[in-house]
Amino acid sequence: MNHRFLSIVGLATAMAFAGGCATHKEATNASKNNKSTNQAATAKGDVPVWAPKQHAFNPSRTKEHDLLHTTLRVSFDWQKQQLNGIAELTLKPYFYPQKTLVLDAKGFDIHSINLMKGYDGTPLKYTYDGQKLTIDLGKTYTRDDKYTIEIDYTAKPNELTSEGSDAITENKGIYFINPLRQDPNKPTQIWTQGETEASSAWFPTIDAPNERMTQDIYINVDKKYTTLSNGTFMSSRQNADGTKTEHWKQELPHAPYLAMMAIGEFAVIKDKWRNLEVNYYVEPAYKGTAKKIFGNTPEMMEFFSKKLGVNYPWAKYSQVVVRDFVSGAMENTSASTFMEDLQLNERELLDKNWDNIIAHELFHQWFGDYVTTESWANLPLNESFANYSEYLWAEHKFGADEAAYAQMNEMSQYLEEAQTKREPLIRYRYGDREDMFDSHSYAKGGRVLHMLRKYIGDEAFFTSLNRYLTQNKFTDVEVAELRMAFEEVTGEDLMWFFDQWFMKPGHPxxxxxxxxxxxxxxxxxxxxxxxxxxxxxxxxxxxxxxxxxxxxxxxxxxxxxxxxxxxxxxxxxxxxxxxxxxxxxxxxxxxxxxxxxxxxxxxxxxxxAKYEALSKLGENPTAELKVIQDALKDDFWFIRSIALNALADVKPDANPAIVAQVEQMARQDKKGSVKADAILTLAGWGTDKYKSIYDVALKDSSYQVVAAGIIAYAGTGAEDAKQKLSKFEKEDNEEVTIALSSFYALQGGPEKYNWFVDKIKTSKSSGKYYILQSFGAYLASNNSTNTPETIDLLTDIAQNNNLYYVRMAAFQALMVMSDKPEVKERLEKIKAAEKDKRLIEMYKQAL
Structure with a gap:
């Protein structure tokens, strides 16, 4: 699971508003955090606000039954957004004799439960409270007895109380996207998301990470749709009613939370690694760039397989991009799911690549899928490794500087969180399992692994990982098993390292x-x-x-x-x-x-080390113009960007040579984000003499440069600004749209209303969030646009959008009109209907 969709959203905004990259913000945060985290605010008394919280102990799930195999036969009611399913579960008692089976089954209608012998079924008695399904098996079974039950059920995800975290924003299990095709700008899709324990919202199971099963899934859909699931595609059968049933088989055991389906009108781009299928599922509009987006995947598979000494373990590897995904990405076994932001056109690929998130989910196929944490308390055994794979890949593919840049960002993320939260990496006393999906489990965990690698050396590090994977394959583990693998290889007692870094909070x-x-x-x-x-x-x-x-x-x-x-x-x-x-x-x-x-x-x-020196010298930029000037010529783009950042408080007449250099960078720097930073540096000097540079930027091939050009040109106050910038109104790129929306928020009149509405309807999830924020500012200065149609549009988004932060942005935009009685009434209804606890609390404070 990649938790960083919010930081990715932040990156998009930084690109538009801070000049094409997040380096200004990241550099500032890193600089602040590197001074001291002891300066964090303290709570009442002497207890720091970051002090570890004391909650009840959270052990792994007790294994009463072992779920051996699951067969699912599913079809869908698109109108009601429900799944109709028949689940056949084969189980046996784990050790002690059992007469009762308790399954996780969230929000179902249960139609019947039968004990199966071949095709014959005997009805079983059961009780059901909407969350747990308790089945009387009719007799006592021992650990030598297998049995199969069949459950006929309907899953109703939209009737569930919605909860989530910053990493996983919803836990409905299965999601219907534009099911009635009412939105012409969005494809119709169905996809699932199981982590942490949401698979039981679409099929009955033992929904715990320390359970493993094999599976068959038969998916009945209209023949126009493409399906994807775990494992091997077995067959497609045409049905008399015009539908088809497609069979996917997962032959190697995995945890229930890793089961998945994705259904939609995808273009499937075929690739391969060695003799395995590697496929990319994207919307048809992106079939031409899919290989450029995901094309490093086979090389990653080879690199990780050789580095670990364990070949990629599954029957195939597919990657699918879906709309309105509730996280950054998810490492479903052999079939990872990604947010729509990964879909890029040719121009966007000039500025971006998503190798970090692609590597992250791929590495999970070993750390998380092949070997799985036994409990959510041990989540870093999944996430810290996936996080560290981003460093390993950057180091291998792009060099030491890019790897160090990735590490710096991880440090910054963790230290920022550490100002208000410090917990052990392995923490059994969490308040909610979703709390585990934080910068401790990801960013801190990855850095801890890097320190361990540096301490014992590369050969011992990767030999230990090989031992850990081969000894524990297809099982669930806790942190002691990782430690013992390293001790068995190195011969050293490493309890001291694991105790201070995994079991204790904080940092030196x-x-x-x-x-x-x-x-x-x-x-x-x-x-x-x-x-x-x-x-x-x-x-x-x-x-x-x-x-x-x-x-x-x-x-x-x-x-x-x-x-x-x-x-x-x-x-x-x-x-x-x-x-x-x-x-x-x-x-x-x-x-x-x-x-x-x-x-x-x-x-x-x-x-x-260069960054540290430049950042500290940059605190007195006027005295260090020679260093800054040389930094502007550095081979690594980030150092150039930091040098530009240091010039923010320097008067342009302080050094004509530097001004000339910034002008040249604004025209010619080979990195789009740095060129954008240079443009905004010029704009920050508050003169319109560089208008010709901004004009050229508006024609640049890089969208980041164009976005910076929009902000810079708008800042000149030129009479032709509206006319010149209006030509970007039809542009779909997120950075450009956000930049233009920030201009129109304050400078756009009633004639820009339709543009805002169109962009709100057609933008991707992250872009929609920020455009809605600009729209709120626009409404505040354009009372004539506060119409019933506007109220209806925002109400619909605030009530029905799948992403909680988009619903929140629409609610905030509505608040601009809260002096209207009819709007106040809508806001109260939205608050009453909201099921997400985070928004409920926020809305209580707002109203």
């Missing part, structure tokens, strides 16, 4: 100082983290020292709250780089002179 906060005297470099290290909640860490790392223009590395191991290390050095160091590998998850405060920072920028070849 270090204050470092260094002095040199008489041939000795003295390094003083203090651990400043609050040891009421966090440990005194054991930290093996390296100190890099430059003398005479040469770098040497010196290993140290921190074990105390305050410690001094003495290193023999022949001359006064030019630079001391604490954590020379730049691998530590934590906050390091190490004061350096401007001279040392300049030396660090020019001589450390590591992107993170």
């Amino acid at each position: 906060e270090l204050k470092v100082a260094h002095t040199y005297q008489n041939g000795q470099l003295s390094i003083q290290v203090q651990q400043l983290q609050d040891t009421t909640y966090m440990p005194v860490y054991r930290l093996p790392l390296k100190v890099a020292v430059w003398t005479g223009g040469k770098r040497t590395e010196h290993p140290i191991e921190i074990t105390k709250a305050s410690q001094t290390f003495s290193i023999p050095v022949a001359a006064q160091p030019q630079l001391v780089l604490f954590d020379g590998d730049q691998q530590l998850l934590g906050v390091i405060e190490h004061e350096k002179s401007a001279e040392e920072l300049r030396y660090q920028f020019y001589n450390s070849k590591q992107m993170l």
Whole structure:
């Protein structure tokens, strides 16, 4: 599961409003977070707001029955948005004799339950409370007895109380997209989403991650639709009523939450890895670019298979893009599902690739599907590995700088969350299982794995992963099994590492100082983290020292709250780089002179060290224009972007050479996002002398550059701005549309109303959210557009959109008109009908 759809939405906005990339925001956050997280606000008294919360213990599900196989025969009532199903479940008691079977079954109508012998069924007695189905088996079965029951049922997902998290916004299990074809701008689809325990909203099962089953799914649909499910496509049978029944078989066992279906009018683009099918399911409009979007998948499969020493384990690998998906992506066994944002046209591919999320879901096929966490408390055994695969792929495919950039963003995400939340990675005392899908399980977990790799070395790291996977394949695991795999390979007791990084909350906060005297470099290290909640860490790392223009590395191991290390050095160091590998998850405060920072920028070849130096020097940009000017020429795009960011407070007449360089970058930088940043840097200088550059930007092939050009040109106040920018009204690209909507929010008159309505109806989920926000501002300044049609449009979205944050944006836009009695009445009805707990609480505060 990729939880980052909200950060992806944020990225799209940053691209439009901050000049084509998220680097301004990310750099600012990283810079703030790297100062100290001890400065986070504290709650009443002496308890920090981030202090771990005490909840009841959450063990793994007790195994009373073992679910061996599930056969599903499903059809659909599109009008009612319901699934009609017959489920045949083959089970046996796990160990102790059993007479009663309890299944998860959420919101069903149960029509009949039979014990099956061949094709003959004997009715069984049962009770049902809408969540749990309790079946009297009629006799006691032992662990040597298999039995099969058949359940005839109807699933009604839209009648369920909707809950979710920031990672998975809904838990209805099965979703009908535009089922009545009322929206001409959206395809008709059905898809499922099982994680965490929502598969039981579309078929009865034992909905726990420590259960495994094989499965057959028979899907009855209109013959115009393409189907996808786990495992191997077996057959398609034409029915007399014009429908067809397609059979998919999953022959290797997997957890119920990984079962999936996707149904729609997809274009299927065929690829392969070795002798396995690799297929990409996209909307027909994107069949021409599908291979460019997903085309690195076979190379990823080869890379991960060789790196792990375990070949991709399933019968095929398919990837499907669906509308209104409730997360970023989901690693269903052999068939991952992705949000619609992955569908890009040729021009969008100039600026974007989705290799990170594609690698993430693929790596789950080993870590999560092949070996599965036994409980949600152990979720990092799935997500931290998938997160780290993004680093591994970036390192392999794009180089050390891109990998370091990915690591920097992960650090920033975790440290930002750590200001208000610090929990152990493996946490049995969570309040809700959805709480596990946070930046701890993903970002922190990935960085912890990187530290472990650096500590034991590459060969031992990947040998240990091989052992973990081969010893535990097709089983459920807890963190001790991961630790033991590493210990068996390395021969070292690694309890200390797993205890402080997996089982304890927080991170080290270090204050470092260094002095040199008489041939000795003295390094003083203090651990400043609050040891009421966090440990005194054991930290093996390296100190890099430059003398005479040469770098040497010196290993140290921190074990105390305050410690001094003495290193023999022949001359006064030019630079001391604490954590020379730049691998530590934590906050390091190490004061350096401007001279040392300049030396660090020019001589450390590591992107993170250059970024740190440039960021600190950039706090006094007027004094560091030479460094900034050189950074503008850096080979790595992110450093160039940070250099542009540093110029925000520099007057354009301070250095004509830099101004000329920024102008050149705005015209010619090879990276679209940096070119966009340069354009907005010029715009930030508040003069219309660069209008010709903005005009050229409006014709650029990069949408990010065009979006920056729109913002910049609008900011000139030119008389022809409306006329010139109106030519982008028919553009469907999200960055361009968001940029234009921000202009029209304040400068558009009543004549732009139809444009807003059209974009709201046709935009993708993330874009719809931001356009609705601009629309709210537009309505506030255009009272004549606050019509019954507007109220109806926003009401429909606020009540019926599948994505909670889109419903929220429509509700907020309606609030602009809340002085109207009829609107206030609508808002109250929306609040009363809302089933998502997050929105219910928000609406209570708003009304």
